[in-house]
Amino acid sequence: MGLRFARAPWILLVPALFLSLNPGACLARDLPAVPAVQRPVTLNLKPGTADMSRLLGRQVEVTGYYYGGSIPMIVDDMERVAVNLPLPPGCFVPITGPRPQGLKWGDRVKAQGILRRPGQGDHPLLAASAAVLQIERAEHLSVLRAAAIRGPAAALALTPSASIRRVARYTKEQLTPARKYAVLIAGGGSVDSNHIRYWNDLTVMYDILISYGYQPSDITVIYADGIPPDDSREGKRASDMPVHFMASRGNIRRLFDDLQRVVTPKDTVFIHINDHGGGCLTQRSGGLEPELYGGRIDDNDDELLDRICENSIGVDLNRDGDRVDCVRVDESISLWQSSPMYDDDFAAEVAKVSQCGTLILITTQCFSGGFLDDLTGPSRVLMSAASDVQISRARRPDLLYNEFPFWIMAALSGQKPDGSGSVNADADGDGRVSLGEAYNFAVGHDSTDETPCFEDNDARSFARGAIPAGTEGALGMKTYL
Numbered sequence: 001m002g003l004r005f006a007r008a009p010w011i012l013l014v015p016a017l018f019l020s021l022n023p024g025a026c027l028a029r030d031l032p033a034v035p036a037v038q039r040p041v042t043l044n045l046k047p048g049t050a051d052m053s054r055l056l057g058r059q060v061e062v063t064g065y066y067y068g069g070s071i072p073m074i075v076d077d078m079e080r081v082a083v084n085l086p087l088p089p090g091c092f093v094p095i096t097g098p099r100p101q102g103l104k105w106g107d108r109v110k111a112q113g114i115l116r117r118p119g120q121g122d123h124p125l126l127a128a129s130a131a132v133l134q135i136e137r138a139e140h141l142s143v144l145r146a147a148a149i150r151g152p153a154a155a156l157a158l159t160p161s162a163s164i165r166r167v168a169r170y171t172k173e174q175l176t177p178a179r180k181y182a183v184l185i186a187g188g189g190s191v192d193s194n195h196i197r198y199w200n201d202l203t204v205m206y207d208i209l210i211s212y213g214y215q216p217s218d219i220t221v222i223y224a225d226g227i228p229p230d231d232s233r234e235g236k237r238a239s240d241m242p243v244h245f246m247a248s249r250g251n252i253r254r255l256f257d258d259l260q261r262v263v264t265p266k267d268t269v270f271i272h273i274n275d276h277g278g279g280c281l282t283q284r285s286g287g288l289e290p291e292l293y294g295g296r297i298d299d300n301d302d303e304l305l306d307r308i309c310e311n312s313i314g315v316d317l318n319r320d321g322d323r324v325d326c327v328r329v330d331e332s333i334s335l336w337q338s339s340p341m342y343d344d345d346f347a348a349e350v351a352k353v354s355q356c357g358t359l360i361l362i363t364t365q366c367f368s369g370g371f372l373d374d375l376t377g378p379s380r381v382l383m384s385a386a387s388d389v390q391i392s393r394a395r396r397p398d399l400l401y402n403e404f405p406f407w408i409m410a411a412l413s414g415q416k417p418d419g420s421g422s423v424n425a426d427a428d429g430d431g432r433v434s435l436g437e438a439y440n441f442a443v444g445h446d447s448t449d450e451t452p453c454f455e456d457n458d459a460r461s462f463a464r465g466a467i468p469a470g471t472e473g474a475l476g477m478k479t480y481l
Helices: 002-021 024-030 196-211 249-262 343-353 368-375 403-413 435-445
Strands: 059-067 073-075 092-096 108-116 132-134 141-145 180-186 219-223 268-273 277-281 291-293 332-334 340-342 358-363 380-384 453-455
Touching: 059 092, 092 108, 180 196, 180 249, 196 219, 196 268, 196 403, 219 249, 249 343, 340 343, 343 358, 343 368, 358 368, 368 380, 368 453, 380 435, 403 435
Parallel strands: 092 132, 180 219, 180 268, 268 358, 358 380
Antiparallel strands: 059 073, 059 108, 073 092, 108 132, 108 141, 277 291, 277 332, 332 340, 380 453
């Protein structure tokens, strides 16, 4: 009896032990399913890619370079933002959300987030973007390699300013007759290509003009969408320069219509263009191949200096199926919403003030030399940052100014715009810096591959590099702001 009693509990415990070792056999149907972890897909940054639209709503991972000089973005190559050409779609993605402390322009980064369309909670600058990368946590954006350039620190947030008023159009009443008139133009192109250096350059030039006796009421500023960048913009130079009008052909036309009514033969008209430009690149520059970039084939035979033969650059410029033609090209500046204004059209507006005593033009966009032969005339001093077949570049290492105007403005003011020291461009020692002296100073200090050009002898030609060169330069050496 004792032996049989000892076995009974063991026999009864076996089913319980079996159940405890195999709970899934009868309980699996009661457990919730474990969702699969969504792995981020790679967002490739390259011109013309369809990834932006194809991957909307997906968790993505992207590698590139951080840049905040227009809108916060990751771009495939910092060279793209260092030249004055609009950014091609697909080569960058705007970003929003937290970012790590100390992030700098040019840092090689990897970021993860949701690719989505801009929404109501986003900064207005992002509204026109095709897609935005939403980064949820600062650690989701990591620096792979520190910047080779010393860009400014990233702003941690964009905050809209409520104190900015858009001026819809130019009105004659806002122009007061005076001896010196100035027109400052930065079209910007678009939100993603409107680099903060355009604003910075204009504000420095504005301050210089005031110091030379130009009255604020006689300086007209035409800038991008007509709205100054708010104080959260990365790299912005503080300034009280007003913005009068949006950069449009209509506003430029109305401005010169009104200037035509008040400018006299005693007056000076100063024009400064700081912008993207269009034309034809004839030699490889950085990662850019020879091609037509925003220019157009000339159809009125007025471009006498820039005859380009297709077989010399291997490009079918007029798109007629061969590479055997020789063509001429109209250059352009890029106004707001990437609207081009070609050299012929701009020259027609400037012709309205031909009665002025002196006209000064400093133009700094890509292919800016192509404007000089269209704008030549008596008593005109014209200079450009680059030739008619070259791109122009930002000043390195920080990209906060353009290279050529940086040195022009340093020469005219005696101080480098970034506050890094004083200069003396008074080559003849007469106590004043002429436009010719300022130009030569800039030519001597420009460290990029652009070739500044100069025209002042009322001829359909221009000097490349330092002056005097032949008959170019005599007027510029005795002309002052």
